[in-house]
Every structure is written in structure tokens, then in C-alpha cells.
Amino acid sequence: MSESYESERRAGGRTGGRTDGLDVAALQRRLAAFAAARDWQQYHTPKNLAAALSVEASELVEIFQWLTPEQSARVMEDEGKAARVEDEVADVLAYLLQFCEVLGIDALAALSAKIDRNEGRFPVNGGR
Amino acid sequence: MSESYESERRAGGRTGGRTDGLDVAALQRRLAAFAAARDWQQYHTPKNLAAALSVEASELVEIFQWLTPEQSARVMEDEGKAARVEDEVADVLAYLLQFCEVLGIDALAALSAKIDRNEGRFPVNGGR
């Protein structure tokens, strides 16, 4: 799916994200190439990737575990903590994208569709 | 950060993702607007958002919990399961993006930097 997404984007003349690779499709390609070059795809079953994603999500929770809500809001002011937070965000995103790649899911489209549905399920009150 | 990212994208003339809103910045804006319109930002502390992310990640694991690796590879062939998987992927991504928005983290940049670091930490053997 990432290949057809890529060619569809090019065919339409869109740059589809920044040229230096900061778009989802490019990151998915880098992640897939990284795993393939090290022969790691054997481990990347959807079940294992979902488990890995949940493990990384917990590592993100762990950073905040004993912090008060106020301390958690200021976490990026601490250089060491900020680096850990960005590292775990990267890990969560990495496993989410690899999970989607293996199952052929377009994560951004799935989220866009979900927001559409939620806008219907949780309408804003009139007069707000 | 999402605002400067947006104006930077416009200033450079890049479409930075598809015009129908399927890029990370647009999704973050939709999520933020959705929460603001319902006065939900009060709940969106980084600590709560990290916990919510881990809860959704576990809901994704739950779909695969009793499946064999073979069954998990074929999960998208079952219409009901496929819908649940896409739904949980959307939820995980939603909380990850909202978490990043609140803390001013660029998730795609964080992942790109992480892959750079990993390529150094886990070099591929010569001749491979």
C-alpha cells in the first residue's frame, strides 16, 4: 500500500509531505528498509507489533507515573525528561506505522474517518 | 509549534500533505478544535493523554490476545475485526497527536531523528 500511495501522490504532482522525508509514507519506507536490512521482519507479526506498541506506550506513561498534573505539564522544561518523552513518542509512532504497514492500514485516513464519526456522535450543543 | 509548522509550510508554498486534510498538522488541528468545542481540554493533561494512549494501545493488543501468529496475520480478512483494528489505530494515533500537540512535540521529526540514531546504533553488516 505504501508503494501505491507513493505513486498516487507523485502522479498527482503533490509533494505529499516535505521533501526531506518527514511524511508518514517516507517514514514507513525507512522503517521497512531498516527492518529488512537486518532481517527483522520475521519478528514483525501484527500481534508482536501491537504488543511492542503497548510496551512503548507504557514507557511513555512511566515518565509521568509519579508526577502531579502540574509537574507533568512542565515536563519538557527538563532536558533529560524531554529527550525521553521524544524518544518514546518516536517508538510509539514507529511501531504504530510498522503495524499499519504490515496490515495495509492507512493510519491518517483511519483517524480522519474516526474524527468524522465522532463529530456525529458527540455533536456540540447549539449556542456554544 | 503546529502553528509555526503550518505557516512555514504555507510560506514555502508546499502543500505539505494532501489538501483534504490527511496530514498530521491538519489532523492535529481537527483534534484540538474537536476538544475545544466540547470544553475537553481540561482533561487533556500530558499525564492523562499518555494514559489514554496506553489504554487504546491495549485495546489494540486485546484484538489479538488469543490469536495465533497465523491468525493475527489474517485479521484484516474478517470484516468485524478489521473495523476494530482500524478504530483502535485511529484512537492510538489521536491520543499520540494530542499528546504531542499539548507538549509541542513534532512526532514525525522525532521519529525521523530516532531512525537516524538507530541506523548508527544497529549498523548492517558489510556484504549484507
Added chain:
Amino acid sequence: MSESYESERRAGGRTGGRTDGLDVAALQRRLAAFAAARDWQQYHTPKNLAAALSVEASELVEIFQWLTPEQSARVMEDEGKAARVEDEVADVLAYLLQFCEVLGIDALAALSAKIDRNEGRFPVNGGR
């Protein structure tokens, strides 16, 4: 409540866990019999049981997800929430005990040994 449970047990002269099965070994036997009678042991690999345990732990987190620390301290005052909390505690304990049963781990002994180690690792300051 743990103190009244303990004194109730002593006052009645009961031994080694209560005769109605409220000790860990008896619960493990009931859980094993329950699974065996329904032919569910095939699903109870250590990997699956660990995943199931993490899923239930997340369901426990979910109850508190949007609560403030103050609201979370009063959660047992709400009948519906209290029932959910007890239900998830039971589920977490169930999977933990089944996990231990399958791998031959004595959970109480493991914890006792860990507390011993921690008392060495985190000594209390003199004069405290």
C-alpha cells in the same frame, strides 16, 4: 480492610487460608479447573497470559483516566465505579495467577524476596 480480614481469620481459628478457598493456591486451582473444563488451556501460553494481564491492567487505568487525583481517591464511593474497580482487580489477579501457575512461579514468594532486596537497595535514613 486487610486488618479486619486478618483478625477475622485468626478469631475463627482458621488456618492456612480460609476453608472457603480464599488463598492463592486454592484460587489457582479453581482458575486451572475452570480453564480445563472449557478446554481453554490451549490459549494460555505465557505470552498470551502476559498480554491478557496487561490488557486488564489497562482496563483498570481506564477507570481513572480522566479523574483528578482527588476524584480517584473517592472512586469507591461511586457504586458503579467501585464494582468496575473490583472486577478489574479480579481480572488482573486472575491472569497473574494463571501466568504464575503455567510457569511454576510462586508469586507471593517472589514478592517477599523482592521486598527483602528493596529494603537493602533503599535503606531508610538513620534518625528517621
Added chain:
Amino acid sequence: MSESYESERRAGGRTGGRTDGLDVAALQRRLAAFAAARDWQQYHTPKNLAAALSVEASELVEIFQWLTPEQSARVMEDEGKAARVEDEVADVLAYLLQFCEVLGIDALAALSAKIDRNEGRFPVNGGR
């Protein structure tokens, strides 16, 4: 192992949990004393304890993350992995017991009641 533990306790004529503290109530007292002596109760809100429990549960999952079902069944044969597994089991149990202590929940009673309910919800077929 749970059967031999039980018979060892009975054969020695020991009562209400072993005198060296291997019962739930004794472990809860040791955990509470450990936290109080270090002034850690301030961190032990139900919400934080639930999050800590989920983090430890994920650390248990992590041990099995890339293992096949067959490898996971043999994990206790590897000394290093076995020690990690016992350590995480202890951590999960520790936070579960502290969570229950703070909220006044009897974990064993909650599980016993749940098994009773499940025996009604999932009856075994006649003739089995």
C-alpha cells in the same frame, strides 16, 4: 508447584499463611511500612498505582515480545529471563496489593466472587 507449596504448609502444621509472612495481608503490611518509612505514600494515589501496575505489566509483556509461543513456554529455562520474569511478577503483585490497600479492596475475595460469577456465565456443557 502450587500444590507442593500447599502441602508443605500443611505438613509443617503452619497456619494462616506462613509465619515468615508469605500471605497477602502480611505482604500488604510490609509494602505499606516500606512506603511509609520512606514517605512515599504521597505518590500512592489510586490513579498513580493503577498506572504503575500497568507499566509493570508491560515490562512483563516486553520479556516475551519477540518470542514465539514455543520460546515463551520455555522462558524459565533461561536463568536471566527467569529472574526478570519473577521480578516483574513481584512488581505487578506489589502495585496490585498497594492499590487494593489504598482503596480497601480484598483482592482474593474479589477474584473468588468473580470466578463464582464466571462459572454461571460460562457453564460447562453437560457430559463434559
